[in-house]
Amino acid sequence: WKHDSGFLSPVDRPLLTFYGIFSLIYASYAWIWLYFCFKQWRDLLKLQFWIGAVIALGMIEKAMFYFEYETANNSGRGILGLIQHVDRHFVLALILVEIYAFYTIFDSLSKTKRQLSSKRNLCKLILYRRFTVILVTCGLCGVGFMLFSLLIIHKSSDACLANYTI
Numbered sequence: 001w002k003h004d005s006g007f008l009s010p011v012d013r014p015l016l017t018f019y020g021i022f023s024l025i026y027a028s029y030a031w032i033w034l035y036f037c038f039k040q041w042r043d044l045l046k047l048q049f050w051i052g053a054v055i056a057l058g059m060i061e062k063a064m065f066y067f068e069y070e071t072a073n074n075s076g077r078g079i080l081g082l083i084q085h086v087d088r089h090f091v092l093a094l095i096l097v098e099i100y101a102f103y104t105i106f107d108s109l110s111k112t113k114r115q116l117s118s119k120r121n122l123c124k125l126i127l128y129r130r131f132t133v134i135l136v137t138c139g140l141c142g143v144g145f146m147l148f149s150l151l152i153i154h155k156s157s158d159a160c161l162a163n164y165t166i
Contacts, residue, residue, distance in 0.1 A: 006073035016073055019066035026059035047108075050101050054094065061090045105135070 005013060033055055037048060064086060071077070109132055116125040 002076065007076040008069065008073045012069065016066070016069040019062050019069060022062040023059065023066045026055060026062055030055050030059055047101065047104055050097055050104070053097050057090055057094045057097070
């Protein structure tokens with residue numbers, strides 16, 4: 001059934017705009033990141049390359065979803081199976097990159113804190129301890145939100161869907 005704006009239903013139509021905007025946001029992040037990386041190319045750390053990889057994976061993922069919805073809107077058929085298959089691999093790669101980035105950050109923080117305590121630089125040591133506490137707190141909040149969304153939101157949406165099945 002083709003509507004005035006295409007084949008997408010009114011429920012899915014905002015997702016086309018959402019993924020299009022996020023594709024542009026990720027593309028702008030990538031250009032800004034590349035600009036700063038080229039500007040400071042002599043002083044780059046491994047972490048900057050991993051951040052660039054996360055930005056690239058996010059940009060590819062959002063662009064794939066945008067083109068999936070654009071294809072479905074124009075032709076009435078999507079390529080959802082291919083997108084879901086590729087998306088699983090991107091999510092796995094993104095998780096592995098993030099785990100490595102967290103390991104690198106905490107390893108570097110512990111080495112820096114050891115050096116600062118041996119040099120007795122208390123001002124910077126207090127700053128790095130606070131930064132560590134903030135990182136751990138943000139990580140715990142992320143895990144808490146993930147558990148909340150898995151346990152509370154999905155249960156309520158399953159109950160809602162059960163009421164509407166025929």
